[in-house]
Amino acid sequence: MxxxxxxxxxxxxxxxxxxxxxxxxxxxxxxxxxxxxxxxxxxxxxxxxxxxxxxxxxxxxxxxxxxxxxxxxxxxxxxxxxxxxxxxxxxxxxxxxxxxxxxxxxxxxxxxxxxxxxxxxxxxxxxxxxxxxxxxxxxTKDGKSVVTAGVSDLRLLKTTKSGFEGYIRDKYTLLLETRERMMASSIRSVWRYSRKPSDYNEVYATVRKILESTFFGPCKGGVYSPSVQNTLYLMAKEVLLRIPEIESVYLNMPNIHFLPVNMPAIGVEFKDDVYLPTDEPHGSIEAKLSRKELITSKL
Structure with a gap:
């Protein structure tokens, strides 16, 4: 400044x-x-x-x-x-x-x-x-404007096709590995323009559709997510692939947890059907993906 x-x-x-x-x-x-x-x-x-x-x-x-x-x-x-x-x-x-x-x-x-x-x-x-x-x-005084845009509180959830395995385990690790869990997040994304698009409203609508379709996958069958990190990367990558006016995409995807209910003492078996929703505390996963050629040109 x-x-x-x-x-x-x-x-x-x-x-x-x-x-x-x-x-x-x-x-x-x-x-x-x-x-x-x-x-x-x-x-x-x-x-x-x-x-x-x-x-x-x-x-x-x-x-x-x-x-x-x-x-x-x-x-x-x-x-x-x-x-x-x-x-x-x-x-x-x-x-x-x-x-x-x-x-x-x-x-x-x-x-x-x-x-x-x-x-x-x-x-x-x-x-x-x-x-x-x-x-x-x-x-700035010369009349040049740098524009960033974004979306917040984009709440997405899928009831299956999500898992988390192979992470570091030590004496403090209680989380069980799984290939079957609910996946939900309240997403915040910010993207930066390298040049003015023909229609900001159209780009916003397109980015929102890309984020949603990449998160969920096809309507029939969906797509498996091995981690929030991988899904986040694929979402940001797809935005850059499809919209040339955008030079970088930031995503923050905190978990909204749905914990499977398990009460064996009362003799009722729960199996991926009843959950306890909670968002505190939650995991915080964030990353920014930028075009390599633009990073190089600024060095």
Missing amino acids: GGDAVGDYELEHQHGKARVRVARVWREGNSHVMVEWSVAISVRSKSLSAYTEGDNTAVVATDTIKNTVYVLAKRCCRSLSLEEFGVMLGEHFVTTYPEVTEAHVSLNQRPWERVSIDGLQHEHGYKLGLENRTAEVHT
């Missing part, structure tokens, strides 16, 4: 507005498009004197930052993705204010989904889903 010299010290500073909630409706004929976003904006600026001297002449007020979100949302005459809105916000702050050198915008989209009734999409009806869509945009 870098900071400003203050005598024998260096001061790094930024300011902004967080949790700015905005809903936007576009009325496109009889069909309406609606989104709800939570926006956090942080700007870095030449406002050292505000900290050291109490001189606010170079400060963009956080209230102004908040109001800008609503004004720019109003100016969007067509429906757009949260990534595009983040770029719009970042570019606004670095081009409008000479004092601002960088802008960082974080966005979260609530999972409102269009309702379908009897196989037809409702013109203006929505229901709240589960997973959240996310994006971050970092814009």
Whole structure:
């Protein structure tokens, strides 16, 4: 980041507005498009004197930052993705204010989904889903923006085709090896773009489908998972294989455990049919997969 010299010290500073909630409706004929976003904006600026001297002449007020979100949302005459809105916000702050050198915008989209009734999409009806869509945009004074996007709270579960064997065993190991267990996770994924795609919304939908289809496998038969680690790697690899605009994929896949119930003392045999759900404590498995040529080019 870098900071400003203050005598024998260096001061790094930024300011902004967080949790700015905005809903936007576009009325496109009889069909309406609606989104709800939570926006956090942080700007870095030449406002050292505000900290050291109490001189606010170079400060963009956080209230102004908040109001800008609503004004720019109003100016969007067509429906757009949260990534595009983040770029719009970042570019606004670095081009409008000479004092601002960088802008960082974080966005979260609530999972409102269009309702379908009897196989037809409702013109203006929505229901709240589960997973959240996310994006971050970092814009510098030269107008360049780095965009990352993601999904969180993507809860996936399969009742079979999962196991865990061959791991290190010592005197502290109680876990039994198995080739038959339930597998579930609340997935968080973040991917970074190397260039702008033709449609951020389409890429998001495609990545979500890739993550789900790789996790589950074919509808008939599924696919066996020897570990969460292997499934995570295959999910990230498939995203990079199918979407050239993405340069890296991060995945965090904590376990949601379903522990088989076993109560031999009461004379009832349980066999892979009754489970105790628990997510505390849970395993934490995470990794980031990047294109090798891009890593080499940055060295």
